[in-house]
Every structure is written in C-alpha cells, then in structure tokens.
Amino acid sequence: MQLWTWHTWQERSFLTCSLLPQPHGFFTRHFYPAAPEALVKVISPAMQVYRVKQVHSGDVLTPTEIEASPKLLPLADGIITERPEQAVWACSADCTPALVSDVITGQVAAVHAGWRGTAQKILPAAVARFQAQGSQLENLRFVLGPAIDGSVYQVGRDVAAEVVLSIEAGISSEPLTGDALIEAVRAIKNPPLLSDPQPDRLRLDVRRVNQIQLEQMGIEPEQIAIAPYCTYQDPANFFSYRRTHEKKVQWSGIVSR
Incomplete structure (x- = not known):
C-alpha cells in the first residue's frame, strides 16, 4: 500500500x-x-x-x-x-x-x-x-x-536520557535513569538510540x-x-x-x- x-x-x-x-x-x-x-x-x-x-x-x-x-x-x-x-x-x-x-x-x-x-x-x-x-x-x-x-541526529547522553525517560515505564519492570536507562532502551527491538563515534554522544530517533x-x-x-x-x-x-x-x-x- x-x-x-x-x-x-x-x-x-x-x-x-x-x-x-x-x-x-x-x-x-x-x-x-x-x-x-x-x-x-x-x-x-x-x-x-x-x-x-x-x-x-x-x-x-x-x-x-x-x-x-x-x-x-x-x-x-x-x-x-x-x-x-x-x-x-x-x-x-x-x-x-x-x-x-x-x-x-x-x-x-x-x-x-x-x-x-x-x-x-x-x-x-x-x-x-x-x-x-x-x-x-x-x-x-x-x-x-x-x-x-535518527541515523544522523547527534545528541548528548543527557538529552538522550531525558527523552527516553518518557518511555521508561514500558521498558523496565523497575525504575531506571541515566546510563542504565540508555542501555536498556538500546537493547529493545528497533531502538530509538544508536551509537555515535563520539563516546559522549548518541544518535536519537x-x-x-x-x-x-x-x-x-x-x-x-x-x-x-x-x-x-x-x-x-x-x-x-x-x-x-x-x-x-x-x-x-x-x-x-x-x-x-
């Protein structure tokens, strides 16, 4: 279609x-x-x-x-x-x-x-x-x-964490924040966070x-x-x-x- x-x-x-x-x-x-x-x-x-x-x-x-x-x-x-x-x-x-x-x-x-x-x-x-x-x-x-x-939108890890906090309740059975939340989100199917060549940055969809x-x-x-x-x-x-x-x-x- x-x-x-x-x-x-x-x-x-x-x-x-x-x-x-x-x-x-x-x-x-x-x-x-x-x-x-x-x-x-x-x-x-x-x-x-x-x-x-x-x-x-x-x-x-x-x-x-x-x-x-x-x-x-x-x-x-x-x-x-x-x-x-x-x-x-x-x-x-x-x-x-x-x-x-x-x-x-x-x-x-x-x-x-x-x-x-x-x-x-x-x-x-x-x-x-x-x-x-x-x-x-x-x-x-x-x-x-x-x-x-998302493949080209580079953001800081703090921005990435703030945005994906909005979906945290459906990602984990226990509250997550910061790097722990980022890694949990990156592990889901079709994740909205991708790697970036700079270690303090991520790509955000x-x-x-x-x-x-x-x-x-x-x-x-x-x-x-x-x-x-x-x-x-x-x-x-x-x-x-x-x-x-x-x-x-x-x-x-x-x-x-």
Whole structure:
C-alpha cells in the first residue's frame, strides 16, 4: 500500500499520507515564506486557520482557548480542533510535525514534537484531549512527517536520557535513569538510540520515541505512519536548522470535517 504521495501545486511540492482522510499537507521549503493562511487554500477551501507560538512545550490547545488568549499567538506546541472546517498548523525544521486524525468524529490535531516536547509526551497529551472530546483510541491515526532522521541526529547522553525517560515505564519492570536507562532502551527491538563515534554522544530517533509512546498507550502500529524523509539529508526539499542554523521552517496542516 502506497502511504505517501507527492503533489505539485504551482510547481511546488508537498506531501500527503493516505492514513489521513481529512485534507492535509506536509509542505516543503519551496512554499517558504507562505504562511498557513495562504497554504490552507492548497488543500481545502478557505477555512478558519489556527496556529500558536511554538516553544518546545508539552501543551496542546483548542481553537476556543486560542481565541480566548490575550496573546495573538499563545504559547503551545499542539492544536486540536473542536468543530468542522478548522485548519490547524505546526511548523518545523528538524523537529517532528505530527498530524493526527479521528476518522470517525472528523476532528484533527497538529503537533510540533521536538526532543523537548517529546520528553514532555506532547503526543500523549494530544491523545488525552481527543479522548476528552469523546474519541476512541482505535479511531485515531497518527502521521509523523519529515524530520531529522535518527541515523544522523547527534545528541548528548543527557538529552538522550531525558527523552527516553518518557518511555521508561514500558521498558523496565523497575525504575531506571541515566546510563542504565540508555542501555536498556538500546537493547529493545528497533531502538530509538544508536551509537555515535563520539563516546559522549548518541544518535536519537525522536519519531521512534513518539511511536513507542503511542504504542505504550495502546495505539496499534498500523495506526501510525512515519515519513521516509529526513530534513537534514534532503536540502532540496526541506529546511534543516541542524544543517544550516537558519531560522526557516516548513509548515504542516490538516483540516477537520
């Protein structure tokens, strides 16, 4: 089954995933500097657009909460819709853009999951908000878009330990931290931690950690899709802060039904 499809709009490329029934897109660098208010027209007729000021948190807001905020862009890293025809957006340049869908209710979420947000379990926080709105776990679909691949994402051991602490409860029958936790995680099947030539560094697969978090909640593997694209290794299509240190981003968005 072909999950991922490239589309062209006015000679610019974006991605969709067949796991998501709602209009959506993972946009490439070729759309820069277009904002979501313009990008939404590529995937759907004019909708109400919602976005936040991303701060690497574990917070997920609703449109109602965004509209009630005294700030033009409230601080958060995820948005979950409440009604049809709401478009929610996340931007990224190595961090994981995650689009989430309830295939029954039609409600959706857009989440920015960097290593800090992943350590704070932002995707499970989004799931909790779906459940509060009546969603059932089996009806949710999760698509993790283009991000820096674990094979090239070098981090310190302290960062690695902080991130994998978020999956520790499902790894060991007794509490583990630090190097003991790192070694336990490296021993699991398809581990999110890989070796690095520098002894004080590791390679971290943030998308894999998010996948494990979801599976530990009871999400089945077939409910999750991970894009086979790395922002760091594909300069033709994606910005990468780790590669260039430029503050440029690509947007990902989805529309509720």
